[in-house]
Amino acid sequence: MRTVYICKSLISLSLKNSSHLNKTPISLFPLLFFSSSLETPIAVANYLNDRHKFSAETASKVSSVVKYVKRPEETDSILSFLQESGFSDTHLQRVIKNAPQVLSANLERSIKPKFKFFQDLGFSSSDVVEIVSNDPRILTRSVDNRLGPSILTLKSVFGSNMDDVSRFVKRYGRILSFDLAKTMIPNIEFIMKSCGMSWTQITRYVYNCPRLFLFKPTQIREYVKRVDEMGINRKSKMFLPAIRAIRTMSIENWELKLEVFKSLGFSEDDILSVFRRAPLVFALSERKIRAKTQLLLSTGKCDISYVVNHPFLLTLSVENRLKPRLRVLEVLESRNLLLKNPSLATVFWFTDDKFFEKYVLPYSDEVGELFVVNKV
Template sequence: MRTIYICKSLFSLSLKNSSHLNKTPISLLSLLFISSSPETPIAVADYLIDRHKFSPETASKVSSVVKYLKRPEETDSILSFLQESGFSDTHLERIIKRAPQVLSANLECSIKPKFKFFQDLGFSSSDIVKIVSSEPRILTRSVDNQLGPSILTLKSVLGSNMDDVSRVLKKNGWLLRYDLAKTMIPNIELLKSCGISSSHITQCLYIFPRDFMHKTMRISENVKRVDEMGIDRKSKMFLIAIRAISSISKDNWELKLELFKSLGFLEDDILSVFRRQPQLFVLSERKILTQYFLIVLLKHI
């Protein structure tokens, strides 16, 4: 409406001086319409394939989420910045497939601040590449409300050395999608209350971080089940047993019991095996059978 009003005003002004009708009004109106016309959107699939040589598979997947780009030059800047930051073509395809929103982000206000945030914490360029590649959706998260608090929480668990935090995040960048203070910390506190040492918890966190992301009520129930199976809380097997129970559904647990019974084990024998090697119960039926002689040996120890 404002544009129409301006056009009418210019035209009215031109009528007052008809000698300039063929000069000023038309040129001004032409410039006005050109400057106010929206940029022509470009199809994402064509853009990725023709302009950046992305694979048709990636282009197709991304275009199912983001169909058009209004400012392809801005997207060019984002992709160039990522390449200059050490990301390979393979990395770029992975990022765009898992976080298509990056294509429409603002480089200066959204992308660069996240890289500066990691750099200020002491992460190297190669660390940042590995972390972002492991979870590209990090680039769509808020530094102040999500990334910062989660990294500080992780640091409080692992210690002050950022190398340890980097070690975890390079393989498990997905952790930064969560509010760790509300998910991970209550579970760690529960395990500590069971007598499990901080060092043992940290060791498991490096290898099995997903085990600390279950609902606290579920872990509490599994602690109770492991207690009922007679595993000493001071034993290193206690936390491993909780991990095993957490990864097996009740129906699958019953199937495992039936498998052991079919091998000639009584219920007390099965519990004895579980107390010694709880991780055996996480294996598939085929792998359990390949471990048959070890299981028999455990039965008689």
């Protein structure tokens, strides 16, 4: 309506001035173009709620970062393009919630090139949806300065095997936000040299635990120094897990965990032994360490030395493994159904299927329902 009004006013003005030939005529076209391109900004919450039926929770979160949608029709085009590319309503809300900048992006210059980049690498449409949904901020990254170099780096790590790169990116899409040439490559080279690992070993570890290789090289060297001080041999298979554990803790956190172990009855030698055998125990919270240790000791089937010799027990879930299996054993023992008392380490090491086959299936009338209920 506003455009029509402006047009009528300009035409009227032009007719009034048409007799004054000595004056420069007014050109309507620039003004008409300018007026037709104007859009009234809309509050983000109203835009997402009313225009696109986003959830109130998503609209509220986005509006705390972005107040207005300045060009609603352009933003409509972005959302339409994402829908046409296979994004569901849930995907869309995840993208906008985690990367509100997408609302003000340029579809042709910023959004579409990211999709073309992945498609040119051989990723399917569903792959791209998965990658972007897992890390929507990918849509805000530069293809030339970040995404492209990151893919090249991953190719150098995985031997240009695009199947491996594809699986890796789908699983850890956020890694493309890092400057891998300055973090991953120097860290891989340092750890290989320090630990005497083969390229095959290191790439397997990169695939399963990439975050370890994303720290600044100076930080990795500091973690290695701290692990050395714990007495773990660099060629031990526990060396990299020890680095993983150390990087989750500040010196203060480490001291707190030492105090928890000491309060439970562990000596300093016991604590170091646990760390050397199962360093990831120290990545647990103080609360979990205390709860799991107290549960194991309360059974009367093991003492501190048993836990020290089988520290993997502290890495198991209380609700999904420790308690259900202890309850099954308790019932079987109370009814004298076991010929001998099994080792707790063995019982807890079994997979769920193996435990079911050995301790539940033969006694299904007594513990079948109990194990299923607790397992769930």
